[in-house]
Amino acid sequence: xxxxxxxxxxxxxxxxxxxxxxxxxxxxxxxxxxxxxxxxxxxxxxxxxxxxxxxxxxxxxxxxxxxxxxxxxxxxxxxxxxxxxxxxxxxxxxxxxxxxxxxxxxxxxxxxxxxxxxxxxxxxxxxxxxxxxxxxxxxxxxxxxxxxxxxxxxxxxxxxxxxxxxxxxxxxxxxxxxxxxxxxxxxxxxxxxxxxxxxxxxxxxxxxxxxxxxxxxxxxxxxxxxxxxxxxxxxxxxxxxxxx
Numbered sequence: 690x691x692x693x694x695x696x697x698x699x700x701x702x703x704x705x706x707x708x709x710x711x712x713x714x715x716x717x718x719x720x721x722x723x724x725x726x727x728x729x730x731x732x733x734x735x736x737x738x739x740x741x742x743x744x745x746x747x748x749x750x751x752x753x754x755x756x757x758x759x760x761x762x763x764x765x766x767x768x769x770x771x772x773x774x775x776x777x778x779x780x781x782x783x784x785x786x787x788x789x790x791x792x793x794x795x796x797x798x799x800x801x802x803x804x805x806x807x808x809x810x811x812x813x814x815x816x817x818x819x820x821x822x823x824x825x826x827x828x829x830x831x832x833x834x835x836x837x838x839x840x841x842x843x844x845x846x847x848x849x850x851x852x853x854x855x856x857x858x859x860x861x862x863x864x865x866x867x868x869x870x871x872x873x874x875x876x877x878x879x880x881x882x883x884x885x886x887x888x889x890x891x892x893x894x895x896x897x898x899x900x901x902x903x904x905x906x907x908x909x910x911x912x913x914x915x916x917x918x919x920x921x922x923x924x925x926x927x928x929x930x931x932x933x
């Protein structure tokens with residue numbers, strides 16, 4: 690198996706999912722869709738969540754209500770939204786005087802699309818490339834989450850440590866000291882795209898099982914896990930455009 694071609698195929702699939710995600714959400718942000726949008730605590734997928742929170746003031750109100758004890762959302766999702774607002778405010782603070790500031794929705798969707806070019810690119814470079822060259826075929830042939838899979842990850846630790854902490858790889862919970870609790874909504878969208886595309890690389894890959902396995906591994910809250918599970922329908926809609 691050509692490990693580089695396999696890795697590049699995975700990267701292209703994630704890039705397609707990220708672009709499709711943003712395009713899908715733009716349609717969900719139409720005035721007609723906005724009127725039919727559910728209350729934020731009833732949102733069941735990431736595309737719905739991104740569409741519903743496209744009004745930044747709504748994001749702030751909902752996130753603060755969670756952290757203040759008015760539990761419209763669970764604490765982890767509220768924290769993810771607060772992190773998203775913090776990232777937007779940091780962006781605003783960095784805009785040069787006299788230059789236009791992107792509206793929150795535009796910044797959010799542009800941020801999702803902007804993740805595509807750099808996704809997993811570090812795997813193709815030193816010091817990660819030689820180890821991924823050895824283990825890509827082994828990982829493809831094993832069951833995700835199995836003892837064999839975990840042993841391969843243990844053996845790959847030097848490459849994975851570098852990969853997880855690379856500045857471009859914020860879609861991994863391991864990138865952050867606080868795991869998922871330190872991620873923002875853009876990070877979580879890229880994470881979901883990565884998990885679905887990774888499932889295509891395994892003979893018995895299954896997104897729902899990946900979410901189930903990773904709920905314990907990454908301490909996902911019930912609502913975070915639901916948002917991921919609910920996104921599978923969108924991913925399946927995108928499947929014909931992906932390389933298997």
